Amino acid sequence: MxxxxxxxxxxxxxxxxxxxxxxxxxxxxxxxxxxxxxxxxxxxxxxxxxRKPISDEKRERILVEVKRGSKIQMIADHFKVSHPTIYNMMKAAGATRPAPSESSDRFRG
Missing domain, CATH: 1.20.5 (Single alpha-helices involved in coiled-coils or other helix-helix interfaces)
Structure with a gap:
């Protein structure tokens, strides 16, 4: 002090x-x-x-994982982006998350 x-x-x-x-x-x-x-x-x-924008290819791969139902944390860790970045991508693309399922905790990378 x-x-x-x-x-x-x-x-x-x-x-x-x-x-x-x-x-x-x-x-x-x-x-x-x-x-x-x-x-x-x-x-x-x-x-x-x-900042450099995220490439279109990476954006598409992230959105594919979102649509598959992979957990946001797993997607963020794999692609080295933040949660808000993923949610902003989802909002911009009009993407929604599928209903949770047993396999949604498995990231398909």
Whole structure:
């Protein structure tokens, strides 16, 4: 724990903590602004492209496993993607999960 030696039981001590917090908040907002300016400049220069999209082939293989009823965790682990990525793919493709069955816990890779 950080001990600044400020007595927060007095009005002056509470004011000091409030001022320090306000300065810290200003610093955080300034860093966010600088980061946004840097990202905009990189985008304008064509150097900021974000993540590579998942290939169509990989997307199709994932959706096939979803339709087969494989567990999302097993699919995510095998294809090295996150759960939300799989759910977003399903939503975009209009895919739904089949009813659970005895074999749904087996990944077919």
């Amino acid at each position: 950080l001990d600044l030696g400020i007595d927060t039981s007095t009005p002056i001590g509470r004011m000091m903590v409030t001022v320090i917090a306000a300065i810290d908040q200003m610093e955080v907002e300034t860093m966010k602004e600088c980061k946004a300016v840097g990202i905009d400049a990189a985008k304008a220069a064509g150097k900021y492209k974000g």
